[in-house]
Amino acid sequence: MTDKQRTDRGTREYRMGELAERAGITVRTLRFYRERGLIPPPRREGRIAWYDDHHLARLRTIAALLERGHTLSGIADLASAFDSGRDVGEVLGLGEPSEETPVRLTPEALSDYFEGETTAENLSAALDLGYLATDGDELVHISRRLLDVSSALVKEGVPLSAVLAAGREVRGHAEALASLFVELLRPHAAEGDLQRLRPLAKSVVDAELSLALDRRLRGS
Incomplete structure (x- = not known):
């Protein structure tokens, strides 16, 4: 043979x-x-x-x-987190997000996005949060926008662990807001119209967040 x-x-x-x-x-x-x-x-x-x-x-x-400067011990921890991560199909469900663009990454490409921050703990947190999923030997980030913003925050000096912790809180608030708008619209719109009306919900959230940031920044 x-x-x-x-x-x-x-x-x-x-x-x-x-x-x-x-x-x-x-x-x-x-x-x-x-x-x-x-x-x-x-x-x-x-x-x-x-x-x-x-x-x-x-x-x-x-x-x-x-x-890139990782130790073998650190790589072993990353490999363990990588191998125990959820499959991309489990994270994305029956289909890809309707507006977000998933990004395929090798582990080394992810390391380049978050230089010095791709620890086993952060990788496990991102996998648990659903930001990352595994697909064979690749990682898939669920959203190009979230990936770019997270990377930008880390480059500004915010630890990735803090970014992920904030992301978990934002996820909870976003789920509550989505439920609020669906329950608001469902009695007054046909089921097929909910997708068409989602930009209205996003505009309200964007405007309210902008006003809230104004108030916070003026008071800081």
Whole structure:
């Protein structure tokens, strides 16, 4: 049997030596990563361990994160949070958001958005909040706008943990506001009109938030 084969799903599989060569590391390093839980266990076929493209992608992610200054201990924590995260289908439900644009990210790209802040605790919080979901070896952020705003706040010096905590509070208030407007409109509009009227609800919230910020900033 050759060192490389294809599974029924068309994914390439590698023996340990070939995987290490493709990832640019030694077999000893690969074995160390496996023992530390940095990569998932291989598929076993008798005494032969088969690795696939997902393992190769994870090894390249580890290399990229090491280049960005992450420690192996930190990467192990990130890998654990990543592997336990909710699947993208679970977060997005039956369909993608009607107005928000999800963003696909590799773990190293996410690290670039939040330099020095992509800890296991923050990743777990973002996964729990539903901002992030997993899709194979990628992460999916549920909203381009939320991703950009969160990144901008971190660049202004606000810790990502504080941004996520605030996001959880905002989520609760937003759910309450959405319920308020749906209950307000439902007795007076056909079900199909609720989507058409949602900009009115957003305009009210935007105006009230603007006025509230004026009051807060004048009083500060």
